[in-house]
Amino acid sequence: MSILTTKFDTKFDTAPFSKIKNEDYLPAFQEGIALAKAEIDAIVQNQEAPTFKNTIEALDFSGYTLDRISSIFFNLNSAETNDEIQKIAQEVSPLLSEFGNDIRLNADLFAKVKTVYEQKSSLNLNPEQTTLLDEKYKSFSRNGANLPEDKKIKLREIDKELSKTSLKFGENVLAETQAFQLHLTDEKDLSGLPEGTIEAARSLAKSQEKDGWIFTLDYPSYVPFVTYANNRELRKKMSIAFGAKGFQDNEFNNQENVLKIAKLRFERAQLLGYATHAHFVLEERMAESPEKVLTFENDLLAKAKPAALKEFAELTAFAKKLDGIEQLEKWDGAYYSEKLKQELFNLDDEKLKPYFQLEKVLDGAFTTAQKLYGLSFEETFEIDKYHDEVTTYEVKDIDNNLVAIFYADFFPRKGKRNGAWMTSYKSQFVKDGSNERPHISIVCNFTKPTETKPSLLTFNEVTTLFHEFGHALHGMLADTTYPSLSGTSVYWDFVELPSQIMENWCYEPEALALFAYHYQTDEMIPIELVQKIKESANFQEGIATMRQLSFGLLDMGWHAQDPSNIKDIKAFETEQFAQTQLYPEVAENAMSTSFSHIFQGGYSSGYYSYKWAEVLDADAFEFFKEKGIFNREVADKFKDNILSKGGTEHPIILYKRFRGHEPSPDALLKRAGLL
Template identity: 40%
Template sequence: MNPLINMQGLPPFSAITPEMVEPAMDQLLQENRQTIQQLLGSQRTFTWENLVEPLEQAEDRLSRAWSPVSHMNAVVNNDELRAAYNAVLPKLSEYSTEVGQNSQLCDAYKQVAAGPGLDQAQQKMLHNALLDFHLSGVDLEEAKKQRFKEISQELSQLTTKFEENLLDATNAWSKLITDESALQGLPASALALARQTAAQRDQEGWLLTLEYPSYLPLMTYADDPQLRREVYEAFATRASDQGPDAGQWDNTSVMARILELRHEQAGLLGFTNYADRSLAKKMARSSDEVIAFLTDLAERSRPQAERELNELKEFALASYGIEELEAWDIGYYAEKLRQQRHNISQEELKPYFPETRVIPGMFAVVERLYGIRIEAVEGVDSWHPDVRFFEIRDRDHHLRGQFYLDLYARPKKRGGAWMDECATRFFTKTMDQIPVAYLTCNFSPPVDGKPSLLTHDEVLTLFHEFGHGLHHLLTTVDYPAVAGINGVAWDAVELPSQFMENWCWEKQALDLISGHIDSGDPIPDELYQRMYNARNFQSAMQMLRQLEFALFDFRIHREYEPQRGGRIYEILEEVRQQVAVITPPPWNRFAHGFSHIFAGGYAAGYYSYKWAEVLSADAFSLFEEQGIFNADTGQAFLQEVLQQGGSRDAMELFVAFRGREPEIEPLLRHCGIAGQASAQDVQG
């Protein structure tokens, strides 16, 4: 048995050492190559049973072995593990390209696809596989195949380097405050976290870091503008040529090379640019359609965003004598205005969202929606003492899935929040593998022995990631390549996650997920009303910020020209002139930390968040019509979307649930964007 794979199906985290990683992966890669050779040489007539199924089993073993290594590299990073991870990356890339460029294997798959007796999921999986062969360069002449392979290897190393630079730059900066008066304005919870962070590092005072639970309260509440500027600059220049650590972990050349190689690889496959290449597996039919979609949303949102910014400027001048708002002032005075207008703050809500109430409440919400049960399991091996483990069972008590929950920020842990696969559902005559997920967040840890208190924004984040998790865990598709989130068009994969966020605004659901840390009482009606009234505070400004990111991402991949390079900040400036109402200082290096597109799966695909938000808002509007806990509607979403995974096209699944193609009006309504003119269908 390979040491990276446990007999029980769950990774042996505590037993995994950096020294075992490379030899264990080498062994699996060698076994997989032998399996492919044997399968192709053992028969002339290929079928699902004698080719696809055994090959899927080999790929699944490889995936399950690499999964804990990749995950630990993200959440308990250290030099030894990083070195082992980086040693294997090029080998995995080489193997993946080698398989994708195996013309004999591609021909065998074509033979299976043309054969009889395939169900719909099998047909979709084979369709995807043949597209993947093409996108791996199987049709290229030998010299171009070799170049494609070289590019794939270098890209895997560069995207990892980007993430490492960002993590190292984030971990490197901290600021010790020894006089509490310097932190005036910060709420007690933020002060307690800063003091606990200092104590954990054997320091006296209050330690500020660039981890989000430290950074966000500083930018929102710290009265000292110089402190806000210092922290903002450190955060906004991470891994760049600017700021306090200028040049030390600089991603400039990494980003330029990533764009250059993506463009070259897309060209090898016959695409004009990488944006067109990325759309080969998405709902959107053309890059023009994506640009038109984003531009339309920006045009609808900008007038309201300009009014929102003017209101903020007028408020800061009238109430505080501030004549010019700097980038590090926006969040601070926006919070002051929110409190004045709606008499509410994130901090006021935190006592109502202890994780000890939010987690079981979230489980109760999905239990009512989908008829499932979620139970904690003790004594499961993991990578950190804070990690918890849960099982999902259906009405008949059948085990449907399992997941790890890792909630808190800590050093050496990648920032942000995400869901990732540990194991994927795989069911055959000889296999009965349930799906397992990692759910990872970066919330404030428990302080002074009390449960972690979440902001409402963090509750939204938790529900978002749990939505991804349910998509992965509740699938009934038997083949890993189209089970759960696999095989789902990337611009539809955010549908289940954004969809789940809606329940965080509904009083019936909030009564389940909220309970005061001291009294246990749910959010009072009066406080809920204030919270709900503030829901769309500066929503148009927030909309434009996301559209700025999406347009920037799409344009740098669509408009890349080898002779002019990436023009990263030139294009970002053009996008800001088109859609933004707030202009950051010239030394801001946002792109140097944009890991979604330079290290994640969102290259030329960040627009997917807004695209899928149209789907999720429209899907939720059916619950608004029929009741947010309507069991029939919940079962319909479960059966038509969550269980289907990638076994059918995303638009087909949406129409099966909603009864029609999606409309944009529910999104605009949920966001409080005025001037909704005509409802525009999002085609796909």
Template identity: 40%
Template sequence: MKKYFKLLIITIISVMALYSCKLKQEVDKSNPFFSEFNTPFNVPPFEKIMAKHYMPAFEKGMADGRKEIEKIVKNKEEPTFANTIEALDRCDDLFITVRDVFYGQAEANTNDSLQAIEMEISPKISEYEDEKKLNPELFKRIKHVYEKRADSNLTPEQLFILENLYKEYVRLGANLSKEDQESLKKINQRLSVLTVQYDQNVLAETNNYKLFVGEDDLKGLPESLVASAADIAKAARQEGKWAFTTQRPSIFPFIQYSPDKELRHEIFNAYINRGNNGNEYDNNKILAEIISLRAERAKLLGYKSHSDIVLEPRMAKEPENVFNLLNSLWEKAIPVAKNEVVEMQKIIDREKGNFKLEPSDWWYYAEKLRKQKYDLDEEELKPYFKLDNVRDGAFTLANKLFGMTFSPMNDVPLPHPDAQAFEVKKADGSHLGVLYMDFFARASKRQGAWCLTYRTHKMDADQKEITPVVTNVFNFSPPAGNKPVLLTMDEVSTIFHEFGHALDMLNNKNSYNTTFVAWDFVELPSQLMEHWVTEPEM
């Protein structure tokens, strides 16, 4: 009887184990992050990734990382670059993949679900990062490798990573007492939530405001802006009206060309007061708490200010150097600005305006002054800057300078239907990476223009090259009807600027996940490309 009972128990356990494995496999198959992407060049399968996939993937990525860190800490062998620094670098492969895709989408294609996830995951990521940086046993191993670095025969890249990693751990609290570290963790987690909330509030305020006007209020406005405003009003179910928003492609042409001082004042005030309206999206208390917590953290870490922490690993090194640069520019810029104010005020007085120039008037009268002094109308230049031509011009420049080519990709997952995809090849014709270009403003995208990676250019643990997936994101006015998108000179420069960042991210190649970028130096390639815009060769 006991024999049969024992056999029955074993059978039940085996069935349960098989069921558990089957269940686990089913869960894995449902989440794109738990299997190979199987897409062209292994780009993220954006159309398959749903909001529900992110949290399980984040949790698994951090759980996997914690297990690997525990192995590093419990390793009885003498700490070396390979068994400590390199092992630490490789422990976050899944976490990094999920993080890069999630935040790329949260920045450029967000929704209520992603915003809720961002609020939930931010303090968890902060906690996870602090677990690593404030782990005394892990830091002891890093410190040992750092102190033995002269005898370790490290490559220049390994030495650079080691030195910066050690200094980062020290700068961010590794030498603090246990009590102070606990205080630091709470501050970091709270800041992670506050900064996300701040950004989400600004986006909500941007999306919630529209200035509706009638046909009589369209005087002086460019045809393309009027067409775009009609589309915005139609989407808001206000056909027969025109709507302007605080998104950059809408507000700035409006205040540049509208002769209506009151309307300029209204939309400009809406723009500068986003998050300052005493409503559910008000950022005043959030900003005050961010400033207070940053000051408290700086003091805890032994710094004078938050700026000192941020600047120490950068080229500027300390706030005084930043202020010296800004003050030198300020001294030269103020006389010019004051002279421009005088000249603009003369225009107002000549037109019997009977008012003093206000900030909301600046763009309108700067345009008048430019026309008066140089007979230059920015709208007359726009037909020369068709979006597709400007994009192709940037590609041509990269080809002439570096031999790179950019070929459209049609059957590839896109981060948004508006985005365009290009395969980038080296001068020898071999594959270099994938570049997305996402040009148009929308409610799901934060303001500005930026460049980031869905996958960085690096070598994996087996020294196999992982090619990059890079995205350039902009906020230009979308096409109105069948008319081509025409850009201002400033928008042309923006494309070349962000394209410079993309070239950097496509061509730089690291042996590890860990990189330490001097964030003030990172603007060099973008500035270099931007300066080509007005060269005769272009």
């Protein structure tokens, strides 16, 4: 028995990170798979007639040990990886993929599920049980259970290949991100850069025993560089390196992997009787079909494009007036946008950052959750963690009951992938009368504290923190019976509603008053700065919308058609971006080769859902605005109908129960100033 397969002897059954060694994983996975297989065999061999309880429910509660091992291991592979863990991931992924198929293609198991499914109308199930039965049946039918034997074998081969190729794709992106460094030794090259960014670059150089300053492609280094560096050539160098990830003539080139993933997905969809991968995916989304997604995206594009072209013309004229730039390039966008924003609103991130000390912003998120949902967050030092930068909290309700365990991991480091995400180490569910509470984590890459300053966030990082915290609340407030329907286990185009709605509080004076205090003087953020934050919220909204839509359309390009004829990734992208392109093409760059959301994460055929969820969040927040942004009645409705319900019912039913009507895009267009 491994430490990972026995019951954890820890407070609240939390993961015993410090006791786990890398060599524990492979045997633990093997044992976890064996345990899960035994549970499946018990269901199949049960001599009694199949019932909801002995088949559907038993199936949902099976594999618990394996799920916990997987969540610990794969979360660390994203947040604290190394060569050894990546090697184990390559060994383990095909095993898990094979095991998943062993279940989905188990004819005897499917026969039992089908028997229960066919009695659905006479079983007197509640809505959550009905959803679970539908989901379980579809998890078989949508994954080949009705296929003849030869096609099942083919499906297994495809799935194995896909899981390995996606992992390889991600490893290449990480390797490319880490391989590039811009090492500067001449102080005049730092002109324009914020002092915090310079200080961070200095300490990175020091840690490598080098003189000068080192800038990397990690967001906290890359974004300020291309936004503020006055040296255009160096911005160009950084920008091209960023866009060339996975598209260079080296061992980390992802072009073959991209083509392979797209073709395997298409082949898989065809095998299962779907026209394309997008048709397969969208059957289980609010959007329902590629046609509907493309209509949604093209409608938004029609409304955003005139605004984007006007904004781009303004930006071009501004750069020409300021520096005589004849042609705006990609490495000029962030730089001149920031300058123009400062001119229009006299608002720059560096002016705002002193008011957004990480600890205070986090406290602000906690206080917002307390005002809305009655939650309190107490830091605890009795819970094991995987890195000493992680902080841990016990989350309690108004009656002091444990609601969740919360982990927060905020700074970039070697072995941690870029970006920000929420995840969980243990799901919420109810079993044998006990409501098991979830263990939730958010992982971000914010500017580290330096010798002279605490971690000060850009406003964009403030909204990122609130965004991920919104996902975390969805996980923490889960209150369902079955683990597979709990927390963020909802339709993918619904999952961003709880996260995106939280960003709205960052623009409200009443909420900013909770946390926006100067880190040195403790004075509250001046009201005119708050006003400017609100006014500038729509700055270049047309360009931002076009950019998001370009990613969504590229995603649909890869997945809503037969990709077999795509030979040249660059040419294909150029074609996909034709409607949304503002800047001249950069020959050395490609988007797809590092588009981790769709080639490694779960967003294939789903990138549109960011915009889709914005429609939901703008409409939902209107309700809060009408009644007061801390109105407990509206908050209770949101909690009871959306946050706690997970995937127990169709999202549109849950949404209408909260809002009283279907979401309307008008609220979004109004908020974005595009109406």
